[in-house]
Amino acid sequence: MIAVKQAKNLILKNTKTPAPVKFHLAKCLGLVLAENITAKENIPFSDNSAVDGYAVKFSDTKNASVENPAKLSLLEILPAGKVAQNELQNGKTIKIMTGAPIPKGANSVVMVEQTKKNDNQILVFKEVKEQQNIRKAGEDISIGTQVLSEGKILTSADLGVLASVGKLFPLVFPKPRVAILVTGDEIIAPNEPLTEGKVRNSNEFTLCGQVTEFGGIPFSHGIGKDSKEELKKQVLNALENADILVTSGGVSMGDFDFVQQVFPEIGAEIIFHKVNVKPGKPVLFCTFGKKLIFGLPGNPVSSMVAFLQFVVPAMKKMAGFSDFSLPKTKAIFKGNFSKQDDKTHFLRGILQKEGENFTVSLTGTQSSGVLRSMSLANCLLEVSEEKMEIKDGEEIFVEMF
Numbered sequence: 001m002i003a004v005k006q007a008k009n010l011i012l013k014n015t016k017t018p019a020p021v022k023f024h025l026a027k028c029l030g031l032v033l034a035e036n037i038t039a040k041e042n043i044p045f046s047d048n049s050a051v052d053g054y055a056v057k058f059s060d061t062k063n064a065s066v067e068n069p070a071k072l073s074l075l076e077i078l079p080a081g082k083v084a085q086n087e088l089q090n091g092k093t094i095k096i097m098t099g100a101p102i103p104k105g106a107n108s109v110v111m112v113e114q115t116k117k118n119d120n121q122i123l124v125f126k127e128v129k130e131q132q133n134i135r136k137a138g139e140d141i142s143i144g145t146q147v148l149s150e151g152k153i154l155t156s157a158d159l160g161v162l163a164s165v166g167k168l169f170p171l172v173f174p175k176p177r178v179a180i181l182v183t184g185d186e187i188i189a190p191n192e193p194l195t196e197g198k199v200r201n202s203n204e205f206t207l208c209g210q211v212t213e214f215g216g217i218p219f220s221h222g223i224g225k226d227s228k229e230e231l232k233k234q235v236l237n238a239l240e241n242a243d244i245l246v247t248s249g250g251v252s253m254g255d256f257d258f259v260q261q262v263f264p265e266i267g268a269e270i271i272f273h274k275v276n277v278k279p280g281k282p283v284l285f286c287t288f289g290k291k292l293i294f295g296l297p298g299n300p301v302s303s304m305v306a307f308l309q310f311v312v313p314a315m316k317k318m319a320g321f322s323d324f325s326l327p328k329t330k331a332i333f334k335g336n337f338s339k340q341d342d343k344t345h346f347l348r349g350i351l352q353k354e355g356e357n358f359t360v361s362l363t364g365t366q367s368s369g370v371l372r373s374m375s376l377a378n379c380l381l382e383v384s385e386e387k388m389e390i391k392d393g394e395e396i397f398v399e400m401f
């Protein structure tokens with residue numbers, strides 16, 4: 001049985017990041033950028049008005065006040081998107097809307113609120129300084145600036161920056177397509193009546209949720225059968241349009257656990273089966289050409305924890321991320337925990353802020369069948385193979401999800 005760290009190394013070693021593709025901006029949120037982006041123009045393109053007002057020569061407003069307004073004659077009205085037809089002379093003004101380019105000859109803009117129109121004469125009640133209310137060309141992005149670098153995880157603001165510099169189809173790493181196939185003859189749909197021996201299918205929903213949460217596209221393939229021939233067909237079908245196949249159930253020692261037998265029979269190579277971890281020990285990892293297969297145990301908590309520990313790093317590597325782990329933080333442990341084995345344990349914890357510190361406590365029973373413990377949790381506590389207990393007040397790292 002291999003250790004968690006070894007398992008993660010084997011997964012990353014066998015995961016290839018596919019070639020990046022050009023995607024429409026609208027589909028790029030959260031994706032990793034695969035090229036450097038340099039601005040080929042100034043943004044804004046030219047000096048323009050920051051307000052609705054009047055473009056002036058600032059010297060024409062000298063000493064202007066309510067009692068003694070400057071009087072300027074109106075040459076034209078300039079909407080945003082148009083260029084002024086006149087060059088501004090002394091004693092003249094051009095009415096200008098926010099965003100419209102500053103007319104030739106003008107060097108300041110008076111806000112409309114500080115003016116009054118009297119026929120074709122504009123009264124200006126306040127002196128303006130040179131360049132007042134003017135947004136300079138290149139103020140946002142100046143020509144030649146590298147605005148985004150390869151590896152950037154694209155945020156909403158980044159999409160706006162890409163749009164501003166005219167990049168409608170940036171080069172990005174696509175989201176991994178992840179097929180989900182849960183297995184077990186006892187598994188029934190959530191809307192079926194629960195009877196003795198039956199278990200409602202929760203894994204399909206937790207796993208699809210996790211795929212989406214960690215930046216993949218889930219494709220659910222329903223409930224697989226505990227029969228080798230049926231499973232083989234379902235597995236091959238699920239693999240067809242996927243980068244990763246995640247199954248749940250059927251990888252333990254039961255008489256009807258056929259999943260691990262099916263993978264070699266379809267030509268997949270088993271990289272490891274069983275990790276020294278709790279929960280999630282029977283986890284199975286295979287490669288199938290460039291595709292990956294994760295056989296997760298059926299217990300609802302085991303499948304979720306194994307997903308976080310083993311599937312997430314593979315998904316992140318495929319999606320072009322450079323950090324494959326979950327975000328970590330330090331917290332003070334509240335409670336007591338001890339274990340009797342040399343497995344790495346992943347405990348379900350509740351991380352919260354108490355005064356200046358973060359504390360973490362356990363969700364209660366850590367049985368791998370208690371899905372509610374995952375629902376209550378917001379972090380995992382990793383207890384390494386050699387660590388046998390966590391004492392009350394001990395400072396530990398937790399992985400947030």
Ligand code: AMP
Nearest residue numbers: 182199200201202203249250297298299
């Ligand atoms: P297995 O790994 O197939 O031995 O399943 C272990 C346990 O997880 C059994 O109690 C199953 O009933 C339960 N289980 C398996 N698949 C699911 C599922 N899709 N949803 C909820 N529980 C499941």
Ligand code: MG
Nearest residue numbers: 184249250298
């Ligand atoms: Mg089963």
